[in-house]
Amino acid sequence: MSDMSVDVWLYGPLARYGKEADQGSFANLQMRLPDGSNMDALLRRLGINADERGITFINGQLSAMPGLQPDLGYTLSDGDRVGIFHPKSMWPFQYRHGASMTEEMARAMRQEKDHGLHHTYEEAGDSS
Amino acid sequence: MWILRVNMNDRIYRLSEVPEAYKNLGGRGTTSTIVYDEVPPLCHPLGPNNKLVFAPGIVTGTAASTSARVSAGAKSWLTGGIKESNAGSSWASYLANMRIKALIVEGQPKEKGKYWMAHITWDDGAGKPKVSFLPADPYTGKDLYEVFPKVYEQFGARAAIAGCGVAGEYGYGNSGIAYNDLGKRPSRYSGRGGLGTVMASKGLKFIVLESKGAPGVAIANKEVFDRGAKKLTEALREHAITKPKGGLNTYGTAVLINIMNEAGGLPTRNFSSGRFEGAAKIAGEAIFEGVKNRLGKEVYNHACSPGCIIQCSNTWYKPDGTEHTSCVEYESDWALGANCGIDSLDDVAEMVRLCNAYGLDTIEAGTTLAVAMEAGVIPFGDGKKAIGLVQEMGKGTPLGRILGGGTEFTGRAFGVTRVPTVKRQSMPAYEPRAVKGIGITYATSTMGADHTAGYTIGPEILGVGGKVDPLSPEGKAALSRGFQATTAFIDSTGHCLFIAFAILDIPSGFEGMMEECNGVLGTNWASEDAAKIGGEILRKERAFNEAAGIGKAEDRVPEFMKFEPLPPHNQVYDVPDKVLDSVYGEL
Numbered sequence: 265m266s267d268m269s270v271d272v273w274l275y276g277p278l279a280r281y282g283k284e285a286d287q288g289s290f291a292n293l294q295m296r297l298p299d300g301s302n303m304d305a306l307l308r309r310l311g312i313n314a315d316e317r318g319i320t321f322i323n324g325q326l327s328a329m330p331g332l333q334p335d336l337g338y339t340l341s342d343g344d345r346v347g348i349f350h351p352k353s354m355w356p357f358q359y360r361h362g363a364s365m366t367e368e369m370a371r372a373m374r375q376e377k378d379h380g381l382h383h384t385y386e387e388a389g390d391s392s
Numbered sequence: 393m394w395i396l397r398v399n400m401n402d403r404i405y406r407l408s409e410v411p412e413a414y415k416n417l418g419g420r421g422t423t424s425t426i427v428y429d430e431v432p433p434l435c436h437p438l439g440p441n442n443k444l445v446f447a448p449g450i451v452t453g454t455a456a457s458t459s460a461r462v463s464a465g466a467k468s469w470l471t472g473g474i475k476e477s478n479a480g481s482s483w484a485s486y487l488a489n490m491r492i493k494a495l496i497v498e499g500q501p502k503e504k505g506k507y508w509m510a511h512i513t514w515d516d517g518a519g520k521p522k523v524s525f526l527p528a529d530p531y532t533g534k535d536l537y538e539v540f541p542k543v544y545e546q547f548g549a550r551a552a553i554a555g556c557g558v559a560g561e562y563g564y565g566n567s568g569i570a571y572n573d574l575g576k577r578p579s580r581y582s583g584r585g586g587l588g589t590v591m592a593s594k595g596l597k598f599i600v601l602e603s604k605g606a607p608g609v610a611i612a613n614k615e616v617f618d619r620g621a622k623k624l625t626e627a628l629r630e631h632a633i634t635k636p637k638g639g640l641n642t643y644g645t646a647v648l649i650n651i652m653n654e655a656g657g658l659p660t661r662n663f664s665s666g667r668f669e670g671a672a673k674i675a676g677e678a679i680f681e682g683v684k685n686r687l688g689k690e691v692y693n694h695a696c697s698p699g700c701i702i703q704c705s706n707t708w709y710k711p712d713g714t715e716h717t718s719c720v721e722y723e724s725d726w727a728l729g730a731n732c733g734i735d736s737l738d739d740v741a742e743m744v745r746l747c748n749a750y751g752l753d754t755i756e757a758g759t760t761l762a763v764a765m766e767a768g769v770i771p772f773g774d775g776k777k778a779i780g781l782v783q784e785m786g787k788g789t790p791l792g793r794i795l796g797g798g799t800e801f802t803g804r805a806f807g808v809t810r811v812p813t814v815k816r817q818s819m820p821a822y823e824p825r826a827v828k829g830i831g832i833t834y835a836t837s838t839m840g841a842d843h844t845a846g847y848t849i850g851p852e853i854l855g856v857g858g859k860v861d862p863l864s865p866e867g868k869a870a871l872s873r874g875f876q877a878t879t880a881f882i883d884s885t886g887h888c889l890f891i892a893f894a895i896l897d898i899p900s901g902f903e904g905m906m907e908e909c910n911g912v913l914g915t916n917w918a919s920e921d922a923a924k925i926g927g928e929i930l931r932k933e934r935a936f937n938e939a940a941g942i943g944k945a946e947d948r949v950p951e952f953m954k955f956e957p958l959p960p961h962n963q964v965y966d967v968p969d970k971v972l973d974s975v976y977g978e979l
Contacts, residue, residue: 275650276643276677288685289677290650324656324667324826324960330632347654354632354639355651356893358846358875359822361829362868363655364961370863378851379862381871382897384632 267296268342270306276350278317281310297340303327304336306346318351325364329355331386332376334368356383393493393610396521398510400594401440401499405510405523410493416913418450420476420883421929422494423465427474428932430496433939437469437586438563438593440500446487446554446599447495449886453488453609454617456908457625459886460484460697462554462571462582469586469593470565470756470798471815471840473937477582480697480888481571483552486601488886489608490514490521497594507532507561507597511547514606521606528597532561535749535786536570536578544576547600553578555598557751560588562788564796565816566756567592570748573696573705579718580696583753584817584842586798609912617911620904624891627901628701631894640704640890641692643676645722648821649730650675656960657826658726659819661733661772662762663812665959666826670735674725679706682737686713694718702890708741717745723843726821727758732765732778739775743782750786752796757782759799759818767806810952815840815942824949825958825965832872832967836947836975838933846875847892849882850902850919865971873975877926884929885909927979934976947972 274282274291282291297306303322307314320328320335323345327335330351340346357380365373373380393410417425423445435441444466451459462484468475487495490512501508507528515522531539536557543553552572559567567588570578591597611617628634639647652658653671660668672678683691686709695703696719707718720741728734728743747754761778764770769791770777784792794805799818803811812819817840824831833846848871861867882889885905895901906917917925937943953965 273650273654273672275672275675279677287672289675289681290672292672319651321654324654326655347650349651349654351632352639352642353647353651354893355648355655356633356847357896358833358848359648359652359830359843360655360827361862361871362831363657363827363829374861374863381848381851381862383893384897386632 266299268299268340270295270297270340271343271345272306273345273347275348276353278312278348278350281312301340302336303338303340306340312348316351317348319349319353319355321347322366325366326360326369327366328369329385331384332372334372335366338366338368354383357381393491394521395494395496396492396523397496397498398523399499400497400501400508400596403508403525407520414493416915418884419447419461419463419478419886420465420880421925422447423463423476424474424929424933426494426496427465427467428936431467433467433936435467437467437472437590442467442590444497444587444590444594445494447493448484448488449884451908451912452886453485454611454912455699456621456887457628458700458702458888458891460699461886461888462487463883464569464582464587466587466590467940469589471585471817473815473840473940473942474838474933475585475587476839476883477568477584477587478883479571479580479582480700481552481573481580482698483554483571483601484886485698486552486603489603489606491607491610492521497591497596500593501595506595508595509598509600510596511600513602514604516605531597533558536751537749540572540576540578543598543600547602550602550604552601553598556588556591557749558786558788559751559796560592562793562796563589563592565589565798565801566753566760566796567751568753570751573718574694574698575718577718577748579748581753583755585839588751611912612914613911616907620907620911623900623904624895624908625701627894627898627904628891631898633893634702634890636703637692640702643680644693644704644706644720646676646679646720646725648722649725650677652821655826657823658730659812659821659823660730662731662766662810663823664810666823667960668730668733671730673735674729674737674740678737679708679720683707683709686711700888702888704890708737716741717748720744721754723820724754724758727755728761728778731758731762733772734775734778736775739779742779746779746782746786752785755820756798756818757785759812760795760802763799763802763808763811764795764806766810767808769806812950813841814949815946817841823958825953825963826961828967829868829872831949831965832868832972832975833876835949835972836872837876838930838937844889845879846872847879847882847889848875849878849892849895849922850899851896852919865967868967869971869974873979874923877923877930880926880929881922884925930979934979944973944976947976
């Protein structure tokens with residue numbers, strides 16, 4: 265089975281999962297994964313539990329928020345950029361209103377209370 | 393409550409009772425109403441007919457959490473339209489404690505270049521505030537970090553100070569009003585819109601307050617107030633963003649640098665890209681980690697003003713562990729960092745310090761430097777030369793005066809087409825091509841491009857529950873309208889806008905805010921009144937702007953954003969004009 269490379273950015277306390285790439289406040293690493301790997305596989309490889317991460321981006325598209333993680337099944341491709349944040353990080357609604365989201369995330373948001381017009385989703389649970 | 397008029401023609405003051413129509417106003421509602429009622433829309437912002445109005449919020453000075461905000465309003469020297477810019481400072485509480493609903497600075501001394509201080513104290517015998525005027529000559533032309541301690545020496549450690557820096561004295565379009573923080577630094581700002589120069593144009597350098605003996609804020613129904621204050625406090629302590637050691641208390645507002653960068657919406661090198669390769673080095677996480685390394689311990693952020701639970705103000709330290717500056721906010725960090733291609737926190741911190749020292753708005757300063765970089769004055773990414781340009785502004789050299797004129801002024805001086813302004817005010821740190829919703833607010837706000845013009849506090853009062861699709865252009869316009877109205881309301885309460893994070897998600901927090909206001913005023917406002925009251929404020933602001941010649945043709949993002957795709961998403965700004973027009977058209 266062939267490999268692919270993913271450009272991974274880990275922020276805040278998650279930097280430690282970058283091991284030798286840990287810069288203290290962030291880590292940037294090129295990870296080799298089997299073709300067809302999904303987000304769940306990436307997190308497992310990093311050793312990050314799904315509830316230890318919060319806001320997540322795949323190629324600049326919002327794919328997860330704390331309490332809303334519809335991206336675990338997302339199939340990654342060679343050259344993708346993935347940015348993973350600690351649950352402490354935040355992105356208020358008015359500053360992401362109209363920003364790019366993965367299709368799964370857009371769908372999950374629409375299904376949320378008030379069309380997702382909130383800052384946090386922790387009580388809403390995982391709708392993936 | 394009093395309306396206190398300070399007339400700078402001949403330095404006299406007059407106290408009057410608050411008119412019935414103003415009784416339930418506060419903060420932005422007060423300043424915008426008085427500017428609308430009293431300032432001729434076509435007056436010169438620096439002439440004798442403009443008025444500078446300060447107003448504490450409805451609950452400012454009470455035990456309500458995170459509520460020590462003061463609004464400053466006038467006809468803006470930068471935009472030519474109405475302006476309200478608020479800040480958190482003990483100065484706000486002092487004003488409220490002396491029961492001053494509005495402090496209106498009027499007129500102008502005949503003598504040019506002469507500056508005064510107004511000292512406002514509580515006259516116990518008379519049971520009202522009194523004002524004395526003192527010459528400010530020893531304090532003009534100087535760094536505010538040098539001057540603030542001397543003003544404290546003159547008036548005592550319990551004073552609170554508001555004032556303008558040299559940026560105001562020079563007449564810059566970029567000039568704010570500085571207020572003391574809790575560490576007595578000149579670091580809290582009504583930064584936007586050139587209000588520092590409006591203040592200086594009145595021959596007023598400082599307004600020093602001392603509220604000893606003052607009766608404090610009158611509360612009509614203490615039971616209702618206490619119940620509300622408790623609910624809001626609980627919401628702030630509970631919410632992930634606002635709670636102690638939460639996102640803001642740990643990383644400060646710069647928590648958004650890495651987020652916006654990953655989203656491809658962090659304006660970089662004068663809005664030519666949405667992603668900065670050096671973002672992680674200047675982000676909130678890097679500030680937290682950098683301080684930990686330099687001090688050998690974790691430091692959580694501090695409050696800018698009394699009674700704040702969120703406590704999002706950081707301090708940056710030099711390599712030797714001494715203080716460099718406070719505070720490196722997201723907007724400042726971005727404007728002077730990513731937007732200039734600068735990835736050194738030490739350089740960013742030095743520019744923040746200099747902006748505070750001179751009385752400059754950090755946002756406008758950074759966006760101006762980036763336009764100058766675009767013009768080739770200095771290269772992108774050169775932190776040392778950028779510091780040099782900020783110093784030119786402080787010295788008032790010919791180049792410094794061009795830059796001090798602001799982003800649009802500098803663009804005109806150098807023939808730059810990529811100038812990120814709306815209504816002559818520069819855009820803050822969210823790229824409209826990547827975050828379309830904020831673009832609608834930037835374009836249509838009465839304030840010019842403003843990231844604090846559109847927060848929301850409750851989805852139900854916006855009518856989104858099934859009625860509008862927030863992702864459609866029409867939905868975004870409807871939401872922006874609702875956001876702007878609810879923001880105008882929060883700006884009137886005296887609460888920091890950041891309470892919105894908690895009260896949007898925690899309904900009891902929202903109820904608490906309304907009950908606090910009802911408790912102070914004796915009103916019976918219900919939830920839906922927030923948007924109605926805010927909408928009334930917006931209508932006055934809009935009417936002032938239209939009368940000042942700022943109509944819907946100026947409710948647009950700059951043209952380059954419509955045809956220059958922004959990497960990495962390579963999107964242009966494609967929200968149709970009719971959608972933008974509907975924001976105020978349907979208010």
